[in-house]
Amino acid sequence: MRRLTLSPLPSRRRTAVIWPAAVAGTIALTLTAEHAAHAAPPEPALTSLPPAPRSLGMPVLAAVTAPTTYTVKAGDTVWGIARAHGLDTAAVLAANGLASDAVIRPGHVLALTPAAAPAPAAPEAAPRTHEVRPGDTVSAIARANGVSLDTVLSANGLTRASIIYPGDVLRIPADSPAPAPAAVAPATAPGLDAEQSDNARLIIRVGRELGVSDRGILIALGTAMQESWLRNLDWGDRDSLGLFQQRPSTGWGTPAQILDRERSTRVFYGGAADPNGTATRGLLDIPGWDQLPYADAAQAVQISAYPDRYAQWEQPATTWLAVLG
Known part of the structure; x- marks a missing residue:
């Protein structure tokens, strides 16, 4: 029989995980009687979620509500806490009345308030135009479009002395609402109440x-x-x-x-x-x-x-x- 020569199996190399010596942000310190402990590295985030359980006809449990508070542990930073909960660091600082250089300590309870999403900007109205026809005047065009004469003049770089001609195209912007007049007390005459x-x-x-x-x-x-x-x-x-x-x-x-x-x-x-x-x-x-x-x-x-x-x-x-x- 021929003897087979088996090549050795390749050994699996282990990769050492090197944690940063310091984490950016405010460090939560634990003090011992003799010296300050080094900041413990944060736990690594999960890279994948476990597969969903196979349905067996049992009622499905509701999703766990995201926590609204967090108790600081040794080595925590506001930056790390905010990142772990999908929050903005500035929002967490503001929710807890903290400055950017504030020191948090183990045992502190932080409120986890997500930053409010900015309101969507109102879509701008598409600008209207008017092609000048024989007999048109700027004031008549403005009146027909429900805007002031000065608004149309300003939008088109015109003055009250300007002349428009058939074929000219005028921009008709939306007229800004006039500010509410301030309440003014009736005038009194000298010597009279x-x-x-x-x-x-x-x-x-x-x-x-x-x-x-x-x-x-x-x-x-x-x-x-x-x-x-x-x-x-x-x-x-x-x-x-x-x-x-x-x-x-x-x-x-x-x-x-x-x-x-x-x-x-x-x-x-x-x-x-x-x-x-x-x-x-x-x-x-x-x-x-x-x-x-x-x-x-x-x-x-x-x-x-x-x-x-x-x-x-x-x-x-x-x-x-x-x-x-």
């Missing part, structure tokens, strides 16, 4: 609506200031009421009508639109009222026992009209 300024503003508005000249409005403002301090009083001398201290007993209206600020102001101005008709005489019903001295014109309407007191309000009324009118 908010209530007085509001009443003065009403006297001015009614005068404008009736076509009264500025001088007539100044007379109304000064008269109301002298009679009621520009306040809608529900009391006065005898039965006098309201801004102009009109009296129900002399035909100026019922108490409720006189306390209606707008109605009493229209009655003071009088004229063709006087709510009282010809029952009372307002400023516009006095012949030549605009040629009378300031105090005389007011006195012709009010018939006051103190006619000279109206004159002191002519100059302040001029300021009130300038500020509020």
Whole structure:
């Protein structure tokens, strides 16, 4: 028989696993009574998962919920803990109020909070265009597309003096929403509080609506200031009421009508639109009222026992009209 010569089997070489001397990140230290221990290398991650068990008709167990906390062991680093749990290192630091150079020690319990996924960016609207046709204007194009004229001009490098021609193609961007106007308190005039300024503003508005000249409005403002301090009083001398201290007993209206600020102001101005008709005489019903001295014109309407007191309000009324009118 021939003897077979068997070659020796190749020996399997063992590869030594060399662990890094230090792991980047913050090191968890364990101190002994004599010296600090070296950081223990982290356990190697699994390279593959075991095969799923064969189904035998038994109910399938639910997946294990990912832990929400982790207790630090010797040799741990925040970087290593975050990586092992699929988290961002900065997120773990932030969730535990740690600085990047903070030291963690065995026994510390860290919260494992995954970093929130950024919200997807809203898709940008595709830009629209408009081809200019004969007769088009930029303002008409902007209006038809629901955007402002300035938005279209700016998007196309145009000014209000620019000329567009048939065949030109204009970009129509989305119009940015106008910011909500900030709440602004109504203006007050010098020497008047908010209530007085509001009443003065009403006297001015009614005068404008009736076509009264500025001088007539100044007379109304000064008269109301002298009679009621520009306040809608529900009391006065005898039965006098309201801004102009009109009296129900002399035909100026019922108490409720006189306390209606707008109605009493229209009655003071009088004229063709006087709510009282010809029952009372307002400023516009006095012949030549605009040629009378300031105090005389007011006195012709009010018939006051103190006619000279109206004159002191002519100059302040001029300021009130300038500020509020």
